[in-house]
Amino acid sequence: MSTAERKAREKEALKSLILKGAKKLFIEKGIDQTTIRNIADEIDYSVGTVYVYFKDKNAILHDLHSIGFHELGGYFKGLFAILDPMERLKEMGRVYIKFAMENQEMYDLMFNLKAPMEFLESSEEGGWNEGVETFGSVKTTVEQCMEKGHFKGHLAEPLSFMIWSMVHGMCSLEIRQRTKGVKFSKPESILFDGYKEYVKMIGKL
Amino acid sequence: MSTAERKAREKEALKSLILKGAKKLFIEKGIDQTTIRNIADEIDYSVGTVYVYFKDKNAILHDLHSIGFHELGGYFKGLFAILDPMERLKEMGRVYIKFAMENQEMYDLMFNLKAPMEFLESSEEGGWNEGVETFGSVKTTVEQCMEKGHFKGHLAEPLSFMIWSMVHGMCSLEIRQRTKGVKFSKPESILFDGYKEYVKMIGKL
DNA sequence: ATTATTTTTGAACGTTGTTCATTTTTTGAA
DNA sequence: TTCAAAAAATGAACAACGTTCAAAAATAAT
Numbered sequence: 027m028s029t030a031e032r033k034a035r036e037k038e039a040l041k042s043l044i045l046k047g048a049k050k051l052f053i054e055k056g057i058d059q060t061t062i063r064n065i066a067d068e069i070d071y072s073v074g075t076v077y078v079y080f081k082d083k084n085a086i087l088h089d090l091h092s093i094g095f096h097e098l099g100g101y102f103k104g105l106f107a108i109l110d111p112m113e114r115l116k117e118m119g120r121v122y123i124k125f126a127m128e129n130q131e132m133y134d135l136m137f138n139l140k141a142p143m144e145f146l147e148s149s150e151e152g153g154w155n156e157g158v159e160t161f162g163s164v165k166t167t168v169e170q171c172m173e174k175g176h177f178k179g180h181l182a183e184p185l186s187f188m189i190w191s192m193v194h195g196m197c198s199l200e201i202r203q204r205t206k207g208v209k210f211s212k213p214e215s216i217l218f219d220g221y222k223e224y225v226k227m228i229g230k231l
Numbered sequence: 232m233s234t235a236e237r238k239a240r241e242k243e244a245l246k247s248l249i250l251k252g253a254k255k256l257f258i259e260k261g262i263d264q265t266t267i268r269n270i271a272d273e274i275d276y277s278v279g280t281v282y283v284y285f286k287d288k289n290a291i292l293h294d295l296h297s298i299g300f301h302e303l304g305g306y307f308k309g310l311f312a313i314l315d316p317m318e319r320l321k322e323m324g325r326v327y328i329k330f331a332m333e334n335q336e337m338y339d340l341m342f343n344l345k346a347p348m349e350f351l352e353s354s355e356e357g358g359w360n361e362g363v364e365t366f367g368s369v370k371t372t373v374e375q376c377m378e379k380g381h382f383k384g385h386l387a388e389p390l391s392f393m394i395w396s397m398v399h400g401m402c403s404l405e406i407r408q409r410t411k412g413v414k415f416s417k418p419e420s421i422l423f424d425g426y427k428e429y430v431k432m433i434g435k436l
Numbered sequence: 437a438t439t440a441t442t443t444t445t446g447a448a449c450g451t452t453g454t455t456c457a458t459t460t461t462t463t464g465a466a
Numbered sequence: 467t468t469c470a471a472a473a474a475a476t477g478a479a480c481a482a483c484g485t486t487c488a489a490a491a492a493t494a495a496t
Contacts, residue, residue, distance in 0.1 A: 029463075033473085062453065072476045074456085083453065138343065143408040154412025161413045179431060183416055184424035187401065188432065191425065192393060195400025203348040207359025208366045211388055219389035220396065226384060227393065230435055234494070238442085267484065277445045279487085288484065 041079045043069050045093065048086055052131045057087075057139070087135060088145035094132040095156035101125045102163065111170035116225050118167065119193050123221055126197035134201055137194060164190055177231050189228065196220050246284045248274050250298065253291055257336045262292075262344070292340060293350035299337040300361035306330045307368065316375035321430050323372065324398050328426055331402035339406055342399060369395055382436050394433065401425050 047068040051060040062083060066073045080086050101121050108114040126133040135142065136156075146154060165186040171177055177185060199205050200217055210216045252273040256265040267288060271278045285291045306326050313319040331338040340347065341361070351359060370391040376382055382390060404410050405422055415421045 033462095037474095061451080063451090073454085074476050075474080077454070078474070137404070137409060138407055140407065143412065146412070153414065154409070157409060157412040158414060180428060181424065184421065184428045187410075187415070187421060187425050188397060188428045191400030191404060192397040193400070194404060195396030195398070196392065198403055199342070199396060199399060202343055202345065204342060204359070204362060205392075207348065207351070207362040209358065209363060210392070216389065216392060219386065220392050223385060223389045223393045227432065227436060231432060266482080268482090278485085279445050280443080282485070283443075 044076055044079055045089055049090055057131055084141045084145040087141040091135045091142035092156055094136045098125050111167050111174060112176060115167050115171060115228060119224050120221060122193050123197060123217060130201050133197060138198060161190060192224060249281055249284055250294055254295055262336055289346045289350040292346040296340045296347035297361055299341045303330050316372050316379060317381060320372045320376060320433060324429050325426060327398050328402060328422060335406050338402060343403060366395060397429060
């Protein structure tokens with residue numbers, strides 16, 4: 027291997043190390059309680075070094091948001107082995123909620139925080155590919171449901187958006203503490219009870 | 232009137248002035264681009280004065296979040312003049328979305344930002360009364376729908392939560408720029424098209 | 437008029453994201 | 467091995483933030 031190649035690999039390795047440290051701290055103490063100095067300390071490098079590898083904090087948040095989508099992809103893997111699109115749509119909701127609950131800070135980064143979108147605006151990347159792809163898998167499944175005779179009278183794209191909204195809405199309210207506020211009869215299982223309603227709902231459409 | 236009474240009134244007036252200035256700046260340039268110094272400048276007082284009237288920034292954000300709920304109440308006023316609960320539920324969704332789109336920063340404060348909930352935790356207030364009350368009006372309407380024979384097989388509370396989640400989800404995705412990312416066929420009307428699906432959906436339940 | 441109380445002030449503190457001249461390390465030809 | 471050039475890492479310094487508090491100014495009470 028050439029020296030240049032090795033250097034390039036080392037650069038990538040350090041970039042990954044920074045992201046790994048950042049993710050660890052994000053999960054441990056929350057995203058807005060984590061500073062660049064914290065991240066630098068965590069991996070035994072100086073603040074300056076972090077800025078050699080990332081333009082600014084938004085760049086770190088964006089890269090981590092992409093990693094989040096990759097992890098969501100892991101949860102979604104196997105979903106298309108379910109051939110019945112209706113069953114797949116139900117399972118997709120369950121898995122989405124599971125991901126959100128098991129990765130709350132990452133979910134927040136992916137779907138709530140402004141930083142990753144601000145990064146996109148200030149860069150020449152095409153667009154929000156991660157979001158496009160994820161929404162695409164919902165939309166495809168909805169279209170297959172319609173081909174099988176479900177969702178009569180509905181339009182695939184806006185309906186897919188509403189299904190996404192419904193599941194995202196409950197995860198978002200939970201993560202942003204709005205469910206704790208509203209005193210539910212069974213607060214400990216409101217997400218699961220909500221999911222059961224979701225299953226009934228799409229079954230009726 | 233006594234001097235004490237007048238002073239108490241003046242204190243309230245200045246508190247309102249601070250909130251008014253804060254709200255203006257929030258709407259003009261966004262919540263996280265607004266600093267305490269900005270607010271103080273806006274109303275021609277010093278930073279120190281702001282801290283005499285508010286414990287910290289969270290306290291301002293919480294009070295403004297309460298004002299937001301009062302404004303949402305204005306949008307909701309008249310909703311219970313619609314006697315048919317099904318029609319009322321549909322209209323409730325429309326009005327909720329209208330409020331969210333016309334008051335994006337306030338909506339963000341009410342349902343997305345952590346600050347108002349953090350303030351609640353660090354104070355001895357009972358709970359999130361604003362949220363409880365708003366959710367209550369959805370739940371009441373859903374229960375009335377069920378009394379009229381709709382939503383068979385559903386549970387009122389989790390179903391209400393899902394309906395709230397659905398409408399909140401779309402507003403939240405829009406406000407947090409996640410709809411711009413996903414390239415919809417008709418991006419300019421995705422919220423309205425989504426609302427039409429919402430109407431169809433609850434009509435089928 | 438004088439004193440006591442209340443209200444307002446803004447300099448100062450610790451922390452944040454960010455920059456960049458300087459130092460340290462690594463490289464490859466002599 | 468030696469050493470100048472290139473690359474990588476550093477951390478002091480900056481501006482701006484939320485927050486505090488001793489001092490000053492304004493008002494009320496005697």
